[in-house]
Amino acid sequence: MKHDAHQVYVVDDDQDFREATCEMLEEEGLRPRGFAGGAALLETLDPEWGGVILCDIRMAKMDGFDVLKAVRAAAPDVPFIMITGHAEMRLAIAAIKAGAYDFLEKPVQPDVLITMLRRTLNARKLVLENKRLRRRIARQGGMVSHLLGRSDVIRNCRKALLDLAPLPITVTIYGETGTGKALAARMLHDYGEGAGGFYAINCATVAADGLQAELDGIPPEVDTIFVRALHKLDNRGQTHLADFLRRNDRPRAILSVTGSLTDPEISLSDELLYLVNVATVEIPPLRARNRDVFILLEAFLRQAAERYGKRLPNVTKEMLDPIGKHDWPGNVRELRNVAERMIIGLGLNLQAQSRGGTGPHTSYDEAMMAFERALLEQALRDADGRKGVAAETLAIPRKRLYLRMKAVGLLKSGQD
Incomplete structure (x- = not known):
């Protein structure tokens, strides 16, 4: 507004x-x-x-x-x-x-x-x-409930978002995959001064010449445009975005980058870099957030239990030890998936992996096993843990599902 x-x-x-x-x-x-x-x-x-x-x-x-x-x-x-x-x-x-x-x-x-x-x-x-001060205090409490954690890095992150939320300036959010950049963008909008809409454009899925049409099609009631995966834009897309950001009558722009603007593999034109490097906020990786992992795990377990209609599991010390030692290459997104697996009875499945992928020493058999396990886990999550439904989804007999689950380590035996 x-x-x-x-x-x-x-x-x-x-x-x-x-x-x-x-x-x-x-x-x-x-x-x-x-x-x-x-x-x-x-x-x-x-x-x-x-x-x-x-x-x-x-x-x-x-x-x-x-x-x-x-x-x-x-x-x-x-x-x-x-x-x-x-x-x-x-x-x-x-x-x-x-x-x-x-x-x-x-x-x-x-x-x-x-x-x-x-x-x-x-x-x-x-x-x-006075009204803005009261709203800011109230929003700070609300932001804590959305961007959970007590570590210094996440406290600093929340403060930066609160400071920038009421300002009508361009903000670029950066961080590793799965850290919650889209959530942070939404919070900048929700806790800002505008009362209009939030409009997202994903550069990773926009066609080569489609960005201009997306920008031209922004509804008039929109207050905030979120340009996701900025690093995926080609040269033409970068030119269109730079032209848009120079306009005075546009909505507020929030952008996200996987990595950071200074990463050598991210190639932005000098013109676009100047326009998007106004205010930046880093969403910290989960491995840098100390014991926040356990706060987030509890919240994700409760959310998944409510979503799937399941009871909360009995979390033992033997389960928490590997969780605390894991380096979480998939960050908050990976932890959420772990919580869902625990709720539907699939175990932790914390596999050591580098943040660059499976690594050069992964064998063909190991890669295929990891792929099959991920496929079975996804089918079971989609079926709310019901193995008969998962078997139908995968178009395999129920007995074969049990055998494959046992083979990839999702069952200790071939039975329920």
Whole structure:
């Protein structure tokens, strides 16, 4: 949502008075905007606007009290000052009781009006700053529940996201595969100041010439565009994205990179690198988060148990020891998969593997065994652990499923 830069809305159906008042306010350094009636004002009014409304009482269609009532319903905290040429105390009292911030009578002394407006604007600024502070405190608690962990690196990460969330600047999120970059992007949007939509584009799946069409097709209500896997863009795509990022009328941009912008294998044009290297946040790998792994494991076990309708397993010390020693090349995504396997009874299956893949010393038989095990695990997860359903999905007899599970280490025997 783009906030209006005007400071004073002047509502009066007397064109001469309205224009003269706006001219005088401009000369005093204020930024006014005139409206001939309440209906036009209400079409523009934003509840989070930081200005003040100056409204006449005597108007042909909606009088000042009607406008005040509508404003209080649409934007209850925006200050509203009544002004009239009929100096009647009962009107002043009625206006204050109806929720007006203050009351003035025509002809208005310029110094009195300017003093009142500046005082009201300062009060409005303090109200908005207090609201933002309260939201920030509340959001910090909410962010802890989404980006779990107590390690210093994850605390610093949450702080960086909170600091950047309300700022309308481009942010690039980087880190290893599976660390939670998409979650961080969503949190930057959810905890920001905008109230519009979140629109994601995955550069890894966009066709060679498809990025421009994706950018042109962003809906008008979108506040944040998330460009995922920036490092997958070809040269033409990088040119289209750079052109988009230079626009002033675009939504806020959040981008993600697997690795970091300085990795030699990531090739971005100088122009695009300049545009996306404004603010960066690293999502730390799981191996750098100390005992956060156990906090995350408990949360993922509870989520998986609820999703599959299963009981929580009895987690023993013998199970926790290898979990604590594992280096988690798949990061949080790998840990989530482990939790799902534990819930549906498939065991830990923590295989030592490098972050670069299976490694040069993996034999053909080992690679095939790992592939078959992963295939069986996925089928069992999709079947919520029901082996008969998994066998049907794989189009093999149930007995063969048991035998293959035993062969790859998913069963200690050929039985349930």
